[in-house]
Amino acid sequence: MPADSARPRLAVWKLASCDGCQLTVLDCQDELLALAGEMDIAHFTEATSAELPGPGPFDVSLVEGSVSTPADAARIKQIRADSRTLVTIGACATAGGIQALRNFGDVAEFASTVYARPDYIAALATSTPVSSHVPVDFELPGCPIDKHELIGLLSALLAGREPRIPGHSVCEQCKLRGTACVMVARGTPCLGPVTQAGCGAICPAFGRGCYGCFGPMTAPNVGALVPWLGRLGMPDSDIRRVFATFNVAAFDRLAGGSAAAAARPEPGRRHPGSGA
Ligand code: SF4
Numbered sequence: 136m137p138a139d140s141a142r143p144r145l146a147v148w149k150l151a152s153c154d155g156c157q158l159t160v161l162d163c164q165d166e167l168l169a170l171a172g173e174m175d176i177a178h179f180t181e182a183t184s185a186e187l188p189g190p191g192p193f194d195v196s197l198v199e200g201s202v203s204t205p206a207d208a209a210r211i212k213q214i215r216a217d218s219r220t221l222v223t224i225g226a227c228a229t230a231g232g233i234q235a236l237r238n239f240g241d242v243a244e245f246a247s248t249v250y251a252r253p254d255y256i257a258a259l260a261t262s263t264p265v266s267s268h269v270p271v272d273f274e275l276p277g278c279p280i281d282k283h284e285l286i287g288l289l290s291a292l293l294a295g296r297e298p299r300i301p302g303h304s305v306c307e308q309c310k311l312r313g314t315a316c317v318m319v320a321r322g323t324p325c326l327g328p329v330t331q332a333g334c335g336a337i338c339p340a341f342g343r344g345c346y347g348c349f350g351p352m353t354a355p356n357v358g359a360l361v362p363w364l365g366r367l368g369m370p371d372s373d374i375r376r377v378f379a380t381f382n383v384a385a386f387d388r389l390a391g392g393s394a395a396a397a398a399r400p401e402p403g404r405r406h407p408g409s410g411a
């Protein structure tokens with residue numbers, strides 16, 4: 136990299152998201168300045184309205200957000216076509232995000248409840264990760280992503296080597312930083328044993344359980360963890376809910392549909408705000 140110019144071109148794109156992962160890119164501050172010395176930032180509307188000439192190609196595209204509208208679905212195909220390396224950043228882009236709760240509800244009902252003119256709303260019935268639509272080269276999980284993981288990935292791409300994205304659990308990061316296990320030492324429920332490392336085990340370091348914002352690790356044993364959460368006093372309804380957050384679609388596949396069950400309104404009860 137780059138293939139045919141002196142400096143590689145970086146683009147940062149947004150689909151359906153809260154912008155938090157793009158803010159993590161900006162939070163790199165000093166590193167971002169160094170990066171700007173090595174790469175041309177050709178498109179990054181969260182940071183600047185200035186655009187370098189030409190639509191593409193881009194050596195690296197960072198994509199935040201899930202595919203939630205027909206326009207997103209068309210845009211991501213164009214972004215893929217214009218990008219040599221496509222990296223998805225954050226739980227929205229890698230797993231569908233918190234907005235994937237809609238996958239287990241009725242989008243038409245939500246739209247008619249919230250909007251005076253639901254016919255103006257163009258939304259897909261599901262919120263899906265970018266990888267469901269186009270090939271993705273690398274995925275950085277997290278809500279939001281970790282800046283050190285991002286800098287490590289971009290540095291590796293600049294150096295022409297394979298980025299190293301961990302597939303192991305948050306538990307390993309607790310051991311590495313010397314944090315006592317919150318489940319064993321405090322009896323605090325924690326999703327660390329099934330959650331992908333990368334955040335530095337921030338939550339256990341501050342005495343609270345991991346709630347899975349980095350999504351499932353490689354080959355997580357959710358079936359072994361769930362009974363432990365019950366033994367620590369979590370009722371079944373809370374266990375289902377804890378899997379029904381930022382990575383609901385990814386955890387649901389592993390938890391046998393129980394995350395989806397938590398995302399659905401209880402029988403005879405409508406979602407809050409439905410006016411019933
Ligand atoms: S992953 Fe989290 S922080 Fe990043 S855009 Fe989605 S909601 Fe925001």
Ligand code: SF4
Binds near residue numbers: 330334345346347
């Ligand atoms: S410990 Fe878990 S919930 Fe906390 S930041 Fe890390 S992955 Fe996210």
